[in-house]
Structures are given as C-alpha cells and as structure tokens.
Amino acid sequence: MTDPELKDEQIMHPYRTHNCAALRAAQVGQSVRLSGWVHRKRDHGNLLFVDLRDHYGITQIVTDVDAPAFKAMEGVRAESVITVTGDVVARGTDVVNPNLPTGMIEIRAREVTVQSSAAELPMPVAGEAEYPEDIRLRYRYLDLRRERVHANMLLRSNVIASLRRRMIAQDFVEYQTPILTASSPEGARDYLVPSRVHPGKFYALPQAPQMFKQLLMVAGFDRYFQIAPCFRDEDARADRSPGEFYQLDFEMSFVTQDDVFNAIEPVLHGVFEEFAAGRQVSPLPFKRIPYRESMLKYGNDKPDLRNPLEIVDVSSHFVGSGFGRFASIVESGDVVRAIPAPKTAEKSRKFFDDMNSWAQSEGFAGLGYATRKGGEFGGPIAKNHGEAGMAKLAETLGLGPDDGVFFAAGKESQAAKLAGLARTRVGEQLELVDANRFEFCWIVDFPMFEYDEDTKKIDFSHNPFSMPQGEMAALETMDPLEILAYQYDIVCNGVELSSGAIRNHKPEIMYKAFEIAGYTQEDVDTNFSGMINAFKFGAPPHGGSAPGVDRIVMLLANEPNIREVVLFPMNQKAEDLMMGAPSAVSLKQLRELNIRLVEQSKT
Numbered sequence: 001m002t003d004p005e006l007k008d009e010q011i012m013h014p015y016r017t018h019n020c021a022a023l024r025a026a027q028v029g030q031s032v033r034l035s036g037w038v039h040r041k042r043d044h045g046n047l048l049f050v051d052l053r054d055h056y057g058i059t060q061i062v063t064d065v066d067a068p069a070f071k072a073m074e075g076v077r078a079e080s081v082i083t084v085t086g087d088v089v090a091r092g093t094d095v096v097n098p099n100l101p102t103g104m105i106e107i108r109a110r111e112v113t114v115q116s117s118a119a120e121l122p123m124p125v126a127g128e129a130e131y132p133e134d135i136r137l138r139y140r141y142l143d144l145r146r147e148r149v150h151a152n153m154l155l156r157s158n159v160i161a162s163l164r165r166r167m168i169a170q171d172f173v174e175y176q177t178p179i180l181t182a183s184s185p186e187g188a189r190d191y192l193v194p195s196r197v198h199p200g201k202f203y204a205l206p207q208a209p210q211m212f213k214q215l216l217m218v219a220g221f222d223r224y225f226q227i228a229p230c231f232r233d234e235d236a237r238a239d240r241s242p243g244e245f246y247q248l249d250f251e252m253s254f255v256t257q258d259d260v261f262n263a264i265e266p267v268l269h270g271v272f273e274e275f276a277a278g279r280q281v282s283p284l285p286f287k288r289i290p291y292r293e294s295m296l297k298y299g300n301d302k303p304d305l306r307n308p309l310e311i312v313d314v315s316s317h318f319v320g321s322g323f324g325r326f327a328s329i330v331e332s333g334d335v336v337r338a339i340p341a342p343k344t345a346e347k348s349r350k351f352f353d354d355m356n357s358w359a360q361s362e363g364f365a366g367l368g369y370a371t372r373k374g375g376e377f378g379g380p381i382a383k384n385h386g387e388a389g390m391a392k393l394a395e396t397l398g399l400g401p402d403d404g405v406f407f408a409a410g411k412e413s414q415a416a417k418l419a420g421l422a423r424t425r426v427g428e429q430l431e432l433v434d435a436n437r438f439e440f441c442w443i444v445d446f447p448m449f450e451y452d453e454d455t456k457k458i459d460f461s462h463n464p465f466s467m468p469q470g471e472m473a474a475l476e477t478m479d480p481l482e483i484l485a486y487q488y489d490i491v492c493n494g495v496e497l498s499s500g501a502i503r504n505h506k507p508e509i510m511y512k513a514f515e516i517a518g519y520t521q522e523d524v525d526t527n528f529s530g531m532i533n534a535f536k537f538g539a540p541p542h543g544g545s546a547p548g549v550d551r552i553v554m555l556l557a558n559e560p561n562i563r564e565v566v567l568f569p570m571n572q573k574a575e576d577l578m579m580g581a582p583s584a585v586s587l588k589q590l591r592e593l594n595i596r597l598v599e600q601s602k603t
Contacts, residue, residue, distance in 0.1 A: 015083055021057025025104045027088045034059055034107065035083040035115065037145065038076055040126050048073055051126075052084060052107075055150075060097075060106040061086070069109035079118035079125055079145070085111040133563075138577040140568055152565045155275065156553045160227055162274055163248050163549070166267040172225040172250060177212035179205060179229070182530075189233035191243075199594035205231035208546060210465075211531050213251040214503055217542040218534045225250040227549065235572075238561050239495055239551055242574035245562075247498070248552075251544035257486050257502050260543050261285070261442065268490070268497075268547060272438050275556045279436045286440040286490075294443050299337075299420015301446075304494030305439035307427035311419045314338045314407075317393050323384040326368075329409045336409045337419040338397055341426050345373040345402030351429075352379070355406060358425065364418045368407035375401040424494070438492055438555065445469075446487040449480040449516060459517050462487045465531075466501035467541075468513060475512045490547060492555055500545025507535045 015035040023032065036054035043049075050061040050073055061084050063069040069086070076082060086109040097103030122138075123131050125145045136143045143149055164174070183190045183204035190204040206212075208230045216224045228249040236242040248267075252260060265284055272281045287305070294301050297310045315335045318326040326336050344351065352369045359367035370382040370390065377390045385393070397405060406426065408418040427433050448468045450461035458480050466485040468474050474483050486502035504510050510532065514524050524532055553565040563569040570576050590597065 019056040020054040020059045028090050030088050033085045038080050059102045063109040069112040072112040077118045081116040083113040084109050140578045152557045162271050167225045172223045177209040181206050191231045194593040207232050217253045218539045222253045246549040247546040249546040253540040253542045281438045282440045288442045290445040299416050301443050302491045302496045306433045309423050312338050335412050335415050337415050339406040339422050341404040344404040371404045440492050443489040445484045448483040448485040463501050467504045498545045498547040502543035505539040
C-alpha cells in the first residue's frame, strides 16, 4: 500500500509549495516544501535553527541532532540556497516571534537539499550594519539581499506602477522615444556613441526626451507620458546619480501653466499619500512661490518648507547704524539678511560661535549674530547697533524675548546663498524640521535671462525653449533682465523633483529670444533644426514637466542618498564596480568604429 505522506511529496512542486512568508497557524500539520537562502543559523546543541529567507519573507526551520536533515543543515554556510521539506508545527507560546508574519509556526525539517553552496561572504547579509560603499557596490547582488535595500527596490517598482496608473487614468498615453539621438549643445555633457556605418560621426544618449516629446505634440498626440531613462555625463551628488536616471516625463497640448499644475499635482499627491507610511502630505493645491520671493525668504529656489524659518532683508535697518561694518556694506549697495534663531536663550555662546566657524568653513567671511535672553540683546552687533535699533529689528523679524538672530552680509547673491545655508543649518541644529511631513511647492516666474559675470553678456537663466511671459512684446520692449518666463520647478522637502515650462512654440519668438542671448538665426537653425523646422508646420501651445522617479523614491524611502534606491548604481566616479565599467575595448572594436585612442598627457 502506498504511503500517503510519500504520495503527497511525490506530487509536490520540486522547489516549493509555499513562499517563506505564506505559512500561518492554519497550516499546522501540513507537509510543505520551501526554498530560499540561509539567512541565519543558531545551534542550540541538540537543536539547529535556520531562518530561511526568500523574496517574500522568512520562515524558521528546525531539526534535531538525530534527524536526517541535521547533517545537511549543519554543513551549509549563510546565504547558501536550500530546499526544505517538512511539517508545519506550532511554536510554543514562549517562543512565538511577533515580529515575523510567520512567527507563530516553524517547519520541522525531514529532508534538506542544498541547491547552491555559498562561499565565504565578503559582507554579511543579515543585519543592517554599515559597510564601505565600494564593497556594497562591488557585491551589489549581495547588498540587494539585505532587508532595507530589497524593500527600497520593491517600493521603487510599486511607485512606478502607481505613477503609470495615475497618468493613464488622466488620459495620458505612454510612448517610447529614441535612445540613440543627436548630440545637443545645451545642458550637461552628452554620452556619445560612435557610429560604425558613418565613420567620424556620433549618436548621443538622450539627456531627456525633451525635443521628442515636443515633436509628439506637433504630431498631434496631445497627452504624452513615459517613464523615461535619461543620460548625462555629470558628477554625482546625494540626490543625483552619475550616468543615468529615470523621470516621469510628460507633455500636454493646448494648455496653460495652471493646466499642467492641475494635471500633475493629483498624481504626485496621490503617490506620496499612497506610500507616506503615516507621514503627512501637503494638501492640494500646492503652494506657489515666485522665484525672487523664494531667493529672498529661503536663500535658494528649492526651499524645504518643513523648516519654519524665513530670511528677512534688514539692509535698511543698518543705514547710518552704529555698527559700521554693516552700514558700509549697505551704503556700497550690498545687503544684510537676517535668519531668526528661536528659543536660543539657553544656548551657550559656543552655539553661535560654532555657526560662525561653520560659515567660514563653507568659504564665507563669517556669519554675524546677536543673542537675546529675557528681551535683552547681547553681542558686538547688538551693542554697536544700539538698543533702539535692535528693538526695531526684533519687531521686523517677529523675534520673541529669547530668540537670537544670525546675519549674512555682502553682495546679494552671496548673502542669499549664505543665509539659505544658515537657515537650513539652524533649522536642523534646533530640530525645527518635521521629518514626518512631505511639503510640496511650485517655484514659478523664473527670470528668462541673466547676466553672466564671466562672459559679460546676457544668457538664458533656465530653459531657452520656454515661452517668455508677454511673448514677443516682452522681448521687444522690456529690459531682458526683467522678463519672466513660464518656467516652474516642483520641490518637495528641499529636493527639486522637476523643472518644466510652457514651451515657446512660435519660431519668430524663439529666434528673438536666442538673438537676445547672442545667437544668430543660423545658430538656431543649425543646432535645433529638428524642432524649429517642425514648428514652422503648425505647432500647438504646449507644456509639461518631468518629475524625477529616483528622487521621488528616495524621499518616500527616507534615504539620504539616491544610490540606496537604484538597483545597480555607479559610484561617485561614475564606475560600475560590479561589472567593471567603463572598461577598455579591443583594437578590433576600435577599428570597426574608425576610432584611434589618443594617449592622455601625464603632466
């Protein structure tokens, strides 16, 4: 007569009947088969415990010293892949693990098959200890097994799926634009791809699908989107990967700036609410802040609105002031900006001196300050500016009786930069930033042009293909430095997620804008021929944006570095340590591409 247990095992799947997160108390008594990686081993003498891990979770396996499975389990290293056949048993009440979904049960192993033995690990997978970046990136496939990194990649996938669903629900249609394209003279450095069939010519990997998506509007496709790969040969930062990144690229026809905002705000708000994990998301509609206001109040164009501090221009307070240094700065046409430091009465003088030292370490001359306790100001600035002057200053700033103040003085651009950095640092040092919020805002009304001190000429300040506010009339009648553009950035918690614009779709306006920036019509026709020629055959008003997917996931995962949410990132030198890229290629390959390498100078 056939053994029923044997018959059950014969019809089992060869690797698993359940995943390692599936079993519960309801399955007690069942014969099951699991496969996965040996996460941890614990030898308790007569009993051996193994935490078996797969993509879904962990299940505890147990065997005793007399069981046939003991020897196989005892001999395997951590991260070996095994298949376990056994029975689901209930754990004793004193050993239930409430932190595991499978913590009510364990598998008593009858049979263990080693599918793949692991060599000695260069870094352990279990636990969340920090390891050097070069080790993590060289063995990224091991790093990806770690719980936090693995969860980040699942979050990324789910976020992208949610973005796609929400865009489709708003009648956007997904299209794929080319990866091999022409090099562009604007923006960051291109990654170039040599052409074998056209010797001496090169394709470029797209820095963004910008021109293609605008051409789709010219072609009549109305509402486009794409989870688009972009390639830029630029240095790494905490919020920017070297080499490549992904963005939610979208474009719309017959729209105003408000229409663009109304389309993308519910998508971003919905995704952040979906994955906020209890954190608050700023309500719709998102706050809109003009560029110049942002530079004044926050010292940059990507403000973290979780920080309640606002910078105030107090230059007028120091005209004729007893504090001669600030008085002379203001009289020369420069500025003084103030950053409140609330509830710092109990802080020692060292707190203020350390802020000054920090400013000097950042390359600035220093950061002035005045202390205040019980309404009494202290410090050299307060002493020289006088009691009446400080009282007026306190009223302007809305200072409380125990609020100090920092000062950034000098040329407007440098004072704004220092004040912005100081605002961030003071907010962090005083723990004023609420980590449980996502605060969105739009930065709008960017200047169309700026004066380049190096070249001594007017140039585009942001996106040269944006529509100037006032269109041709503005270009022909206004001071170029006063012209604003329909350009906008979407910012969350101090991170710029995207730039966007209402596009300049009229050739005559584009020629005029480029003329102001020193380009001839021939320059435009040569460098942007595909787009300018298309616009001559009827182009709709259109606009869009492209929120960065990597940065969205970085914020939602609460990670400080974008590499933590990218599957196989490069290091800061744009090297793939795991695959050995970039790498040398053979002479045969170079000959096929008609390329000869030039030896770099060693000087």
